[in-house]
Every structure is written in C-alpha cells, then in structure tokens.
Amino acid sequence: MNRNIYVIFLSLAFCLIACRQHPHIQSLLQEAETLMGSRPDSSLILLESIPSPEKLSEEDYATWCLLITQARDKNYVEHTSDSVIGVAVRYFEKENNPKYYAKALYYQGRIYQDLGNVEKATSFFINSLDVGKRSSDYLQLFLTSSRLGTLYARFNVQKKAMVAYHDALQYALASQDSSSISYGYSYMGRAYSLLEEWEQSLSFYEKALFISTQIKDLQATELAMNEYVAVCANADRFDKIADYVDKLLEIKQDGGDKAGNLERLYFTIGDLFRHIGRNDESVLYLKKALLSDNLYTLAGSCQSLYFLYEELEQYENAVRYNNKYWEYADSIQKMENNKAIMEIETKYNHEKIQKENLQLRLKNVWIACGGTLGLLAALGFVFTMVKIFRRRLKDKEKFISDLEEQLEELKEESLFILSKMERNHSEVLDLSEQLEKIRQEYNKVKDEKEILKQSDGDFRIKQESLSQQLKEKADKITQIEKAQSMFIYENKKLEKKNLDLKEMIGSLQKNIFVLIEKKNLDKHNVVSFALLIKMRNEKKNLRDEEWKELFIIVNLLHENFVDRLLISFPKLKNEDLKLCCLTKLQFTNEEISSFLCIQEESVIKRKQRFKSKIGDPENWGKGGFDVYIASF
Template sequence: MQRCPNSALVVLDSMEVPSPSDKFQYATWCLLITQARDKNYIKHTSDSLINIALAYFEKQDDPVWKASTLYYEGRVNQDMNNVEEATDFYLRARDVAKNTTDYRLLCLINTHLGTLYAYRNLPDLAFEAYKNAHTYSMQLKDSTFISNTYSALGRVSMLNNNLQEGLDNYKKAIEIAEQSGNLKSLTLAYGEISTVYQALSMLDSSMYYLKKSKKIEEKYNASALSQTYLGIGETYYYMGLSDSAYYYLEKALNTINPYTKQDAIHALYYLCRDLGKYEDAIKYNEQYWVYKDSIDNINRSSEIAKIQAKYEREKLLNINNGLENRILWGSIILLLIIFVLIFFYQRELLKKERIIKESRKQLQIRLNQLHENESIIHENENLIGVLSIQMEEYVGSQDI
C-alpha cells in the first residue's frame, strides 16, 4: 500500500470480496480498497464502503484503525465536496490519532485539514494544522512529507502576505525534494514558488520554475499540468505576451479541478477584455460567476470555522463533563471511605467500651470478693482472739 499503491489496488480489485458476515475481514477490505483508490488519485464518488469500515472500526479499541477510517471518511467526503463533514471527520481522526505513534497518518490528517482551511482563507487554522504536519514529518524523517509540509507552510505565508517567509519555505521544500529525487514534491514546490515570484513581480524567475515543473509533469505527472499551464498563462499575461497567455490559459481549462478552471476563466476574461474581444470577455465572465457560485457553495468558510469552533466547544464540554464525573465519583468514593472509617472507628470504640465495662464489672466483682475476704478475715481474727482468751483461761485453770 505504501510503496506500490497501484499494485495494492489491483490485488484488492481482483480478490474475492470477504463475506459481510465476517465483519472484521469485510470492514478491512472496505477500508483498504478506499485507501488504495485514494493513493491512486481516483476521485471518490460514494461513501458506502468507507461507512461500512467506520461502523465496525469505530467500535473497536485500536486507535490506529479507528483514526485511519475517520481520515478516509474525510478524504471521501472532501472529494464529494461535503466540506463540513470532511472537516469534522479530520478533526475526529486527528484527536484519535494523537494517542498513537503513527506519524505518517498524523501528518496526512493535519495536511489535509490545513488545506481545507487554506482554500477557505482561514490562515490561522491552516498554519496550526500545517505546523503540526511539519512536526510529525520531522519525527517520521520522511523527505517526501518534510518537503510537502515546507510547501504547505509556504502556502500559509502567502495567505498572510509574508512573501519572504514563503520564499524561504519553498526553497527548503525544493532543496529536500531535489536531494531525495522526489519529482512529485518537486513539481509542487516549483509550481507554488512561482506564485511568490509573481507577487514580487519577478516574472522571469516565476517562468523559470514553471517551465521546470512543466518539463517534469509532461513526463511523469500529466494530471498536474493544468495548474502549471495556468501559472504559465498568467505569467505570460503579466509579461504582456497575449498570444502565449491565451494558448496556455485555454490548455488550463482541460481539468476537473474547479479552482483551476475558475482562475483560468477569470484570467481569460481579463485577457479578452484587454484585447477588445468583448463578446469573448462577456462569455468568460458569465462562466466565471457560475464557477465562483459553485466554489463558494463548496467553500463556506464561515461554516468551516463554525465546525472548528463547535468541535472545540464539544471537546471542551466533554472534558468538563468527564472532569465533573471524575469529581463526582471521587467525592462518592471519598464519602464511602469516610463512612467506612467512621464505621470501623465506631466499631472499635464500642468494642473498647465493652472491654472497659467488662473490666469494670470484673473489677467490681474482685472488689466485692476482696470486701468479703476482709470480712471473713476480720471474723477470723475475732474468733482467734476469743479462742486465745479461752485458751489462756483454760491453761490458768490447769495450773491451779
């Protein structure tokens, strides 16, 4: 799955699907087939399989399986433009995965969560997520993840209009990707650093990186070409080379990515307007607003922020409830301990009182016996005295 996801997908597609009666095997297959499709960049169009996996693994004690399932629920919902649901699943996956050492999964969760925030112009939330992703990538010591997270941090720097910081992050991303030979990470950094140079009006530098990205993508990653064509077209537009700009902007339209398509149409509108092609400009303007409305419905930045705030509130509430429950049970246990201590103390006290009473009783008996003995001794002494007198009288009578 990690090294050859295309082979994993072939195996999973060709194998006999486990019986639903074997819940573990069936749920595992549902999760793995979703994961394999995601790693092969196949757009998810249904959540039926991942829902089966989640229904099983959410009830299990293994946090890695549970977090993985929640993460892929997020990926599926993100592809289906269910942004609020995707955000909620990513947040839940993040909190479950925190109890693991699966840094790869933690990096992926935070990266996608950050991208959701970045596309919806929520830079503070995006920065926090991307920063976490970068920390996990460093712990993972994976050059691909490290390069990608540097590019992500560069993206946030651009959102905050900190161009120099963005430039520094992208250069680090490029350096690591070039050293490791990771072409996908390299084209990502090439493409995004060009936007910084555009903002700095350094158009030659922007074009330099765009052409490097184009050269790699044409050979290895044709699916990413539309975004590069868009960047080249925009740069040519800023250079005043209208024909070249029009050529590449038209090529950029050959994509299913609504963001790329919207930006290309918007650029074509300005280009046609500047060239006096007003009918074409009106056509592109109408198309732009259609795509903008569609993307605005997908984005709903305020809703995403509300979900984040709601999730944090609920988590805090759960923590407070848990704390209150612990305090309550702690109080109950403390009262029970106090009750037990009082019970044993009272029992010991009663025992001692009984012993004292018994001792007093025995003492009284002995005192009574002593008193009786003293009376007997006194009587005996009197009797001895009488007998002694009688003996003396008897002895006296014998002497006479």
Template sequence: MNRQIRFILFLFIVSLTACQKQSHILPLLQEAETLMDSRPDSSLCLLESVQSPENLSAAEYATWCLLVTQARDKNYVEHTSDSMIGVAVRYFEKQKDPHRKAQAYYCQGRVLSDLDLEEEALEAYLNAKEQVAQTPDFNLRARINNHLGSLYWKNMNQRESIVYYKEAYQAYTNDSDTAGMVNTLCNVGKSLHGLNLLDSAFIYYEKALQLANEGHAQGQRGTILTSLGNISEERGEYTTALEYYRGALESTDNPKFLDTEYYNLGDIYHVLGKNDSALFYIEKILGSENVFIQCNANRLLYQLAKESRAYDSAFMYNETYLQLRDSIEHVYRPQELERVKALYNKERVESRHYRQMQEDRIRIFVLIILVLASLIVGTFIYSYFNKKLSLQRLRNQEAQKMLDENRRQLSVKNKELSDNNVKLEMAQQSLCHIQEEKDCLVRERNEQVHILKEDNRKQQAEYERKLEEIETQWQEAIGEKEKILHEKDVLINQKDLLLSQRDQRLSSMSKNEKQYKEQIGILTDEQQKTKQEMETLCLEMERLRSEKEMQLQQELKSKEEFSSLCKMYETWQKELIGQNSCLFRIQERLILDIWKDQDWKVFMDNFDQVYPGFIRRLTDCFNLTDREIQIICLTKLGLKTGKIACVLGLGEDMTRRIKSGIRKRCFPTLTTLSLDKIIRNWY
C-alpha cells in the same frame, strides 16, 4: 406446510455452514494490512478476492470495509460513496480501540473529501485527530493533520492551515519520514505564500529544498524550485527566478510537468527581455496535451509577436488563444459526462449488491410470512390505490384552477407590459430631447471656457508686465536711497571738517576777541544750516520708506489677485481635463502600460486641445528633446514620477534625473522650486 418448514431449515443450515467456511478470512485481512504501505495494489487485489464479504462476522466485515477503503485511497481510486466506510465507522465507534477508530475516521474524511462534503470531512478528521492522540502512530497523526491543513487552505483559511501543517511536520519528524517532512514544509510555504508573506514562505521552501537534497527526494525537488522561482518572480528578482526555473527543469523527471517548466522559463525570459529564448521554450509546449498550457503559451506568443511587430503572427496567436480560452470549459465536458456516468454505474452496482445481500438475509423470513401477509398486503394495496386515485383527482382539479388563474394573471401582465412599452417609448423620446439640450449646453460651455482662457492669458501677460514695472521702480527707489545715504555721509564729513576748522580758528583767533566772535557767529550759522539740511534729509528718508511700504502693499495685493486668477485657471483646466475622456482616464488609472508611437500621438492631440499653444511655446523658448517634451506634458497634466516612468518604460530614478536636468537647464534661477511646481505655473 411441512415442506416449507423443511426448506427453511435447509437454508438455515446452509447459511451456518457458509459462516463457518469464512473463518479463513482473518489471515487474509492481516496479510492485506501488512502489504498496505509497501504494496497497496497487491493489498487491494487480495481484499477484492473475498467472495460475499457481507456474510462475514461484524468485526471481520467492518475490518474488510476499512481496509478496502484504505487500499483504494492509497491506489488513488476516487471514492464515489461513503456507505462502505460508514459500516466501519459505525462498528469501531462502539469499540475501545483508539487506533482503529482513528483509522476509520481518517478514511471517512478521505471519502467525504472526494465527495466534496468538506464540512463532514472536517468533522471526521477532527475525530480522527482526537483518537490518534492516544496512539503512538506518528505517521497517521501526520497524515490527519496534513489533510486538515489542506481543507483549511482550500477554504482560504491559511492561518489555520499553517497550524495543522506544522503539527504534521512535527509528527513526520518524530516518525523520521523525510518525504513527509519535505511535503509539509512545502505546504507551510504555500500557505504563507497565500498570505503574501513572501520572505517567510521563501525560508520554508529553502528548508524543504535542503531536506530534499539531504534525503535524495528528487521527485519533490522540481516542485520546490518552481515555488521558489514563483516567489522570486513576485519579488522582482527575475535573474534569481530564472536560476530556480532552470534547476526545476533539470530536476523534473515526470514528462507531465515539463510543459509547466517550459512555460515558466519562457515567461521569465520574456520579462527579462530575452524574447528569442522565450520563443524557444514556448514553441516546445505548443503541442502540449494540457489545454491550459496551450492557452497561456499562445497568449505569451501573441505578446512576443506584437513586440517584434509581426502583427500577422500576433493576430494568429491571439485568435488561437481566444478559441482555447472560450473552449476550455467545453473541452472536458464529454469526459466529465463519462466520468459521472461511470460513477453512477458503479454506485448502482454497489447499491444492487447491497440490496442483494439484504434480500439473501431476509428471504427466509419472507418465505415464512409471505402467505399470511399476501391477503393483508392485497387489502392495503387496494385501499392505498383507491385513496391515491381520489387524491389524484383532487390534485387535478386544483391544478386546473391554478391553470385558469395563471391564464388570467398572464392576460393582466400582458396588458401591463404593453402599457410599460408605451411609457418606455415616451421616456426614450424625452431622453433624446434632454441629450440634445445637454450637447447644446456643452458647446456653449466650451465656447465660454475658450473665451475665459483667452482673457486669462491676456490678464496674465498684463500682470507680468506690471510686476516687471514694480520691480524696476523698486530698484530705482533703492538706488535713490543709496544715493541719499551717500550724500548724508558726505555732509557729516563736511561737518566734522568744519568743526575741526572751527577749533583751529578758535585757537588762532584767541588774541583777537572781535574776530573770534565773528568767526563764532559764522560757524554758528553754518551749524544751523547743517542741522536744517540733516532734518530735511531725515524727512526725505521717511518719505521714501513710506512710499516703499505702499509699493510693497500694492505688490502683495497684485500677487494675491494673480494667485486667485491662477486658482481659477487651474479649476478651468481640471474641468477641461474632465471633459477630455482620454486625459481623464490617464489621470485616474493607478497603473499605466508603456506607450507606443500611436499612444503618444493620441495623447499629444488631446493635450493640445486642453492646453492650446503650450507645446509650441515650450519649443520656442527652450531646446528640448522629444522625450523631455513628453515628460513636461505629463508633468503639466499632474502625473507623478512613478506613472511617468511606467509610461516611458524607464526607472523612477532615471525619470527624476531627466526632470532635474530640465529644471537646471531651462529654469536655472528657480532653484528653490521643483519642476512640477514650475511647469504647473508656467504657460
């Protein structure tokens, strides 16, 4: 017993001596913190040179944990555990040093971010933001806000991220950190870009570019120019985007980013139609180590080869693209497994180190109570295992019962499954029968539609003939009316002449009363005849007016009947288009690609099925080019000018000018109607 007490005292004295020997650690920690910003790798080496840091005092050990975490973060060492930074956080939370608290919370946020614990990381950064507000450390304040913005941006909350990025920019401005200001301006532009506010994002990137040029931050200039090129490309300003991509290539010093710049140049040259230049840049990245770049490059080469009709090369590039796309998820799997294994081994070593540290601290107490506790532990172990065995027997019995019940339920399910299979076969037979009846009904309906189309065409021709006859009759009635009015004017002139003659005669026959009375009687008779003729002319004009009104009513009625027939014809045409899958897809799609010759052939065949004889009649009546016939057919189908322009690969203004030329040349009299309405009603 005396020997054990002496041994315990000896260990206690040794531990006190070891604690005293650690008093030299404080200058080392101060030197490591001094080198943290300028030479983080040297700082990490100094900190890792400390032997048994767990034997330090609580303050020194917490400071050591904080500085090691900070040094690893600055050396881009991925964090795999939060146990070390947890020691620092738990210690400094109890202290009244807001700067140390802010540093501890910030490092905790960095560790939790690497561990993909975003909610916990967000809480840590917010605590750090609250503490750093009480200190003059603008650089730390900027980094905290920058990482808060990155967390919100990662979670697609761009509006909240912009608020924190702007606070980070203000802090970097107060700290006169040009590189930090450029970085935060780029982050604000990135968030605005995510909100599709292209103009605002463009302004922030331009401001970042100006600061980068003034501060000689060439390392960030290439990234900024690439982002400006992306925004310009989305705006459709392809020439401007090309200039930015060229500038980014000239400013890129890191070989890892050259492949991205080459791909951007190749893609923009392809959009501009400069396929040779696009091919020149894309071929440079075929040997890239980045599988994603290779995949996109082969996809673009496939499009270039297809456009140049090099179908063998297009097939080869497409096959390579498909293989790379299918294997992207598997290419890095061995490396991922090795990384996970390395992280696990590292975590296990740290855990073992921590356990060893705890064992060293409690070994003295374990040796004192070991003898007394052995009997108690033995009794407890015996009772524990005895109870555990009894519980295991009960669990085995319950498991056996559950296994029997599962077997019974499995037999019931198998029987139900066989019944369901029989029902499924019967349902399939009935479905086949229904499908045959449906096909029969569709054929009958198509025949009826064809008959109705023929009847409609004949009735339309008959109504056109009747309209021509009504117009002819209307012209004749107008001519007769003009002739009657002319005769009326002649009679009125004659009446005036007779009255003048009557006056002359009255004056000349004033001497001969008898002759005067005779002349008066004659003139009176003539006047009565003239009045009768006038009344007859008025009755005739009234009759012509009533006949004209009746003709107009008949014409309106004919037009209404013709309009109803046209509506019925349009309904039939919509049903026929709905049955034709090719034309129906063309109508329903919002965006169409440029058609090739094969696409036009398929479209014309399907169009002629729905509108039989339309193209033949169009070419018989008018002298049109192939493009004009294609535009008229797409207009007849109901496509808007924007879709027609996409299909032909033309601008909307050019397409409108072509349509206007067709209307002026082929339908010069219908100046008040658009070509769409004319073609829709023309057969």
C-alpha cells in the same frame, strides 16, 4: 412443513459458509497494504480481485473496507458513498484499534470532502487526529493535519491553517520521511503566504526545495517551486528563482520513478525562465511542453508564451498563443462541465443498481418468509426509493446552484470587460485630442524655425532651442501613438475574451435549463410518492410547505394547472387554489372538508361562490364546478 425445514437448512448452510476461515485472505490484505504507498494501482487490483468480501470474517471484511477506500483515494477514484468505510469505522472503534480507527476516520472525512460536505469532513479529520495521537503512526497524523490545514487555508481561516500546518510539519519530522518533511515545509510556506509574511514564507519554501532536490522527488519539488514562484512574484523577488532552475534540470536528467510528467516539468522550467528574463530558454521549454496531451499543461504553456511575446512586443505571436490559450481554456471548461454532469449520472446509475439489488433481495425475502414479511419489505423499499430520489434531487440542486453562481461570475466579468473597453475607448479619444494639440504646437515651432532660418545669424541660439523643442514634441507624439496602439490592441483582446465569455454563458444557461427540467422530473417522482400517499392515508390539514408541494404535483400531473388558473383568473386567493387542486385530484367533498378543516356544507358553498370569481360558465348546473375543474 417441508418448505420450512428447507428454509432453515439453507440458512444454516449460509451461516456455515460465511463463518469459514480464509487463511490466504490475510496475506493478500497484508500485501495490498504493503503496496499501498509505492504501487496504489496494484493494491487496488488485488483488493478488487477478492470475491464476495462481505463473506469474510468480521475483522478481514473491516480491513478490506478500509484498504479498498484508501486505494481508491490514492488512485483518485471519486468517492460517492460512505457505506463501505462506515463498516471499518464501526469495527475498529469497537476493537479499540487507534491506528486503523484514526485512518478509517480520515478516509470517511475524505469521502465527505468529495461529496462537498466540508463541515462533516472537518469534523472527521479532527476526530482522526484525536484518535491518532494514541498511536505512533506519524505519517497518518501528518496526512490528516496537512489535509485539515488545506481546508482551513481554502476558506482563509489563517490562524487555524497555521496551527494545522505547523502540527503537520512536526509529525513529518517525527516520521523522518524526507518527502513528507519537504511537503511540511511547503505547507508552512503556504501558511505564512496567507499572512503575507513573504520572507518567512520564502525561507520555508527554500528548505522544502533543498530537501526535495536532494532526494530528487520531482512532485514535492514542483509543489514547492510553483508556490515559491507565486510568493516571489508577490514579494518582487524574482532574483531568488534562478538558482533552482538548474536543479530542476538536473532532476529531469536523472529521471527515475519520481520524475513525474515530463511535459509538465518542461512547462515549469519554461515558466521559471520567463520570470527571470531568460527568454530564449523559456521559449524552448514552453514549446516542448506543447507536445503534452494534458489540457492544463497546454493551456498554461500557451498563456506563458502569450505573456512572454507580449513583453517582447511581438504582438502577432502573442495574439496567436492567446487565442490558443482560450481554445484550451474553453475545452477545459466544457470538460469540467461534462465531468460534473457525468458524476451526477454516475451517482444516479449507482443508486439505480443499489435499488435493483434491493429489489432482488426483497423478492428473495418474500419467497422465504411469506406474504407478511414481503409486504413490510415492499413498504421499506418505497421509503428507501423516496430517500434515494431526495438525495439525488439535493445533489442536482447543489450542482445547479454552483452553475448559477458560475454564470453570475461570468456575467460580472463580461460587464467588467465592457466597462474596461469603454474606459480604453475614452483614453484613446483623450490621447487623440492631445495628439492633435501637440501636432499643432509642433507645426507652429517648425514654422517659427523656418522663419528664423531666413534671419541673420544672431538667432542661431534660438534656432537650437526650437530644434530641441521640435525633438521633444516628436518624442511626445511617438509616445502618444504607442499608447493609443496599446489601448486599441487591449480592446481587441477584450473583445475576443468577451465573445468567449458570451459563448460560455450561453452554454451554461443551456446546461442549467436541461438540469432544471431533469430536476423537476425527479421532484415529481419524490412528491408523488411522499405527499400523495400521505394524503390518501391521512385525511387531515396540510402544513404550508406541503400545500406548496401539492401545487407542484398538480402542475406536473395536469399541464401547469395552477399556473393556468392564475393566468386566467388572477384574483384567485390561496384558499381557492387549494379547493381547485383537491377537486382536480378527485377528492370527495368529505375528504376536502378534512384537508381544509371546514364543514362539508362549507365546501359545497365555496364551490358555488366560485361562480362569481370566474364568471357563470355555460351549463353550470348541479356538480358543475367539479366538471368545470376536471375539464379546465
């Protein structure tokens, strides 16, 4: 009795504490929201400093959930779960607050985009737009429309991308925010470039560049300039780039909060100089960019220097920077592979912590509520753990699938390189034949000219003609030798690239093997919890997919038992394998008859007939089948 009173008292105390008002929290949340645009890192620190936010009032907690998700997104923190933003979505939908509800839907879409579920992400962005139209938050509408346009552009859905980017520009104009307007014009330029309408595209990029250079927003300028250069390249309009290089240099000199990464800016300027033929200035800025500690900037700068020196026919420098480019590219590939693996491990650790917290809560419920509730909580924990394992397994399978696709692409690229090398080799041989033929002609003309020298002066005109022929043959020989050198040089580059590809392929294959091994261990945990518990509780026939799952379980538990059986006795049928697996798992004849939907006597007869399929083992006797299978 005293124990029950104590539990009730604790529950009431907890409710009173949870319902306490936190007047200072609202001002802190407002400050975090104010800092979100200019200082998202400070906003995140403020929000994370709030202890036990789940104990706040319902409104404050929902606001905190929305703001913490927004701050993490702006600080490029990878989203791994939608549980936090889900609180905000449900609350602001209930409160009929279109501004915050639209924002919550947008960030739920961002989370699903990070998790790779493009379908759900698109759905939430569309819902966010529908709700947001009831508010006057034009910046949020611009953000959502542009994100939706980028998704459509990524999957080459050109008409929908055009509509979404057009809407984004209209919202940016309504907001009167110069940076957003610049981005909006850049997005329209991107939409027209997808349709290969180059002049329209260039027109919008020029508007974007005019605004971004006026307000000295380097990030908006870099976006517009980089895509502008790509469109100029496709449209063969490099003459249009030169005017903007000096503007970039002016922004760099002015600096300020929007100046961005200096080495990245040097790379952009150097690459632009390369495209417009200002080679000395290009080399100067690209070498400044090589002082960066960013691998992507370093790789891009080396690649630009390689292209530049190759155009200048300074092949020694070209090869040196090409080798550096592939070193940085290899480091980037390894970093991205490690990052992907670390993301899986982070998700796993996060789920592990969630599981441990759940265990602790279940233990407290057991103490407070007694044995019955504790048993129910334990069952809930088992199914939750199965769900966690299945989700982790699904993530790993997707990652392995992505790696395998990447592996196939690398293999195809390697085959293409080998094919191109073969064609180059064939071209070299053809050129060698041409060269030999022209040299013979050259020698013949030369001999003829020598003969004419010894003749009378009446043949002077013919001698001049032969001299001209000699010059043409010599020029042709020089051209062929140069072409041969170029093909040989290209083959050397291709050989280097192919070696790098083979190394990457080997690394990927190793990673895939390790991940598959880990995935199989996880699969073992999942199936052993789900299927075996079901079989112990329900003695009935299994579905086809469940029989396949059972074969996996037996393989994992008993050292590839099913595979070894098929290797030793390839004539075994599927029904024979079912009987062997059930026996290996020590089910009785009565239980086996339930799983196979036959009489118990039929089970015994099947076991006896098994002799003829595997030969008559020594000491078969009564119960010999069970003993044989147990020891196999």
